[in-house]
Amino acid sequence: MNRNSVNLLIGGEAGQGLVTIGQILAKSLVRSGYSIVVTQSYHSRIRGGHNTYTIHAGADRVIAPLETIDILVALNEETMTLHRHEISPDGIIIADEAFGISDDVSLRVPFKELAKQGFLNIAALGVVGSIIGLTEESIAGTMDKFFGKMDQKTAEENRLALSNAFRWTTGRSVSFSKLPPVSDPPKRLIMNGNEAIALGALSAGLKFYSFYPMTPSTSIGIALAGWAERMGSIVEQAEDEIAAINMALGASFAGAPSMVSTSGGGFALMVEGVSLAAMTETPVVIVVAQRPAPATGLPTRTEQADLNFVLYAGHGEFPRAILAPGTVEECFHLTYRAFELAERYQGPIFILTDQFLADSYRAVAPFDVENLSPVSPGSDPASSSSPYQRYALTDNGISPRLLPGISMQLVVADSDEHTEDGHLTEDLTVRQRMVEKRLKKGKGIRAEAIPPQMEGDKRPDLLMVSWGSTKGAVLKAASQMRHTGKNVSTLHFSQIWPLVSEQFMDYLQGAREVVSLEGNATGQLAGLIRRESGFLIEKQILRYDGLPITPEYILRELTK
Incomplete structure (x- = not known):
């Protein structure tokens, strides 16, 4: 008998190789035609601590x-102690006989x-x-590709350990239903949210990326x-x-499509730069991968508590867009869109993700990258008038952006308030016009908001409202409730600013x-919806x- 899906957890200490076998197993499952969702939980340590690598896999589409x-899979005794109560009625524990366990x-x-x-x-x-039903050949092939070139002795020991394990397991009577084989597996990639963001940026023409390492954005x-050398980009x-x-702002000013990434604590240091991008009208994509805060918080866990922080970051008033992908595919496509918006409206555009989605394979x-054209930075010098005015007042607030050094025109920019030609000014009438010019771009961003x-x-009877990485869990919970005869719908936001009430009030x-579902303590999206539309989500x-x-x-909380 076969089962349609399986949820397996590998647990142990950092340094025991649980991520290694988790990734090889995940890749083997995908190459064999299965759908997966990976959840990684780890302590902020190089060695020790309790870490887990969970794979939910199935022959049908898995989303949560x-x-x-x-x-x-208990690589140490602590894993059994912590997770035994989570075992399903027909579940099993794989553990070393040295642990001295004796149960059914x-x-x-005998590792x-x-x-x-x-x-x-x-x-x-x-x-x-x-x-679970994978073949030794499929895992061995994946393992060889995963490790790449290594000394022959190590490769032989890997193959021997794998072969011995398959032989030993085959000789045992294990009462666990295998996954059904997938005939003619489709060609698919395996990647996590952060890798998809990177690919989306490259597809949009990213040429400069700068960062300071901070979990969970570092990857x-x-x-x-x-990919930098192959793609002709710079990573600093x-x-x-x-x-x-x-x-990143300097590179973008010179004509290189640019991006930065960080988490909440690092973004706190970037905030003045956000305002600089707005004032100089310089395109930049900013990725904020959320984790629990304040301060250092829980560096390797997940949360959705930086929505308000990103929305209000930066002194002064200026337009922005905040995109919040809910799937790996959306990480790719929304990053591409972020570059388009940043270039078109000449300012900061945000991507708000979190540790769960960042690490989830x-x-x-x-x-389909063949039909995606990279952004074209700057304006055509031939279409500009003389004398050139970098901040010319226009009906839509978008001024011609010539790149310095590519024409005979002088490009002047300033972080102080400035005139149309870019020189600083104390003229208060000009100040008012420039504020209004910059805010006009917000109307264009609003018109392009993703519903x-x-x-x-x-x-x-019940509408569940969510945003970002909660998408799969909410869709799955709603599906399970419909199967019991309940009339349940979902409303998911992949863009959380600007909010256009006409798109969702009906x-x-x-x-x-x-009911709103969020990974924070104060219901930040629900509060934003009330502010923008007047609609109060009470539950x-x-x-x-x-x-x-x-x-x-979700199902537990709905019954309370």
């Missing part, structure tokens, strides 16, 4: 993390007989791969650095976040009950313990 565990749900594995020290995690990989820079690790954003169809995605009946007013399901919202969490 789960709490109930079907297979618990545990598969006691030291199957592999040498240093290769025990590969033996665990083989055991779990065999149990964007790592991915871009790996700055001395701090202040330098990072100012480097998914199976995605290859992106929220509505799924289900337009007049439901949905809110048409529902008998509306809120909030999570702020550092863990992602799951379908089970």
